[in-house]
Amino acid sequence: MKRVYIDLDGVLADFEKGRKNHPLGNQTPYKGRPDRLPGLFKDLEPIKGSIGAVNKLLNNPNFDVYFLSTAPWDNPDAWTHKRLWIANHFDEKLIRKRLILCHHKNFLKGDFLIDDRKWNGAQDFEGEWIEFGGQQFPDWESVMNRLESF
Numbered sequence: 001m002k003r004v005y006i007d008l009d010g011v012l013a014d015f016e017k018g019r020k021n022h023p024l025g026n027q028t029p030y031k032g033r034p035d036r037l038p039g040l041f042k043d044l045e046p047i048k049g050s051i052g053a054v055n056k057l058l059n060n061p062n063f064d065v066y067f068l069s070t071a072p073w074d075n076p077d078a079w080t081h082k083r084l085w086i087a088n089h090f091d092e093k094l095i096r097k098r099l100i101l102c103h104h105k106n107f108l109k110g111d112f113l114i115d116d117r118k119w120n121g122a123q124d125f126e127g128e129w130i131e132f133g134g135q136q137f138p139d140w141e142s143v144m145n146r147l148e149s150f
């Protein structure tokens with residue numbers, strides 16, 4: 001069984017779109033600090049193909065799936081909203097106690113990390129870092145091809 005960690009923002013949840021559409025996005029003190037926008041993380045739209053792909057992984061006995069996200073330290077509500085976001089989009093039975101919020105992703109033991117950015121330990125992850133949105137893995141289709149070929 002392969003353990004897979006999946007980032008939320010920019011991988012499952014469309015942070016960029018939420019940031020652009022947020023009514024306070026261009027106001028002080030949120031300009032340049034979108035991670036502090038009130039309620040931003042609660043209602044983010046899913047990224048294309050992400051929900052179906054993750055449901056496939058969650059239902060595949062070859063994979064042990066966890067959500068691994070960094071929640072902004074200065075926006076404590078975001079920690080709750082991330083928990084609610086996955087509950088909104090996935091079957092409770094499949095995701096219960098599978099959310100890890102952490103600033104040190106390299107501390108986690110596993111085979112794959114799907115993450116769009118190298119920060120918060122992603123680039124030092126001990127397994128394979130699948131750089132979502134990069135040249136090799138631009139979308140969920142390419143990620144699933146990689147995982148299912150393993």
Ligand SMILES: [Mg+2]
Binds near residue numbers: 009
């Ligand atoms: Mg991300």
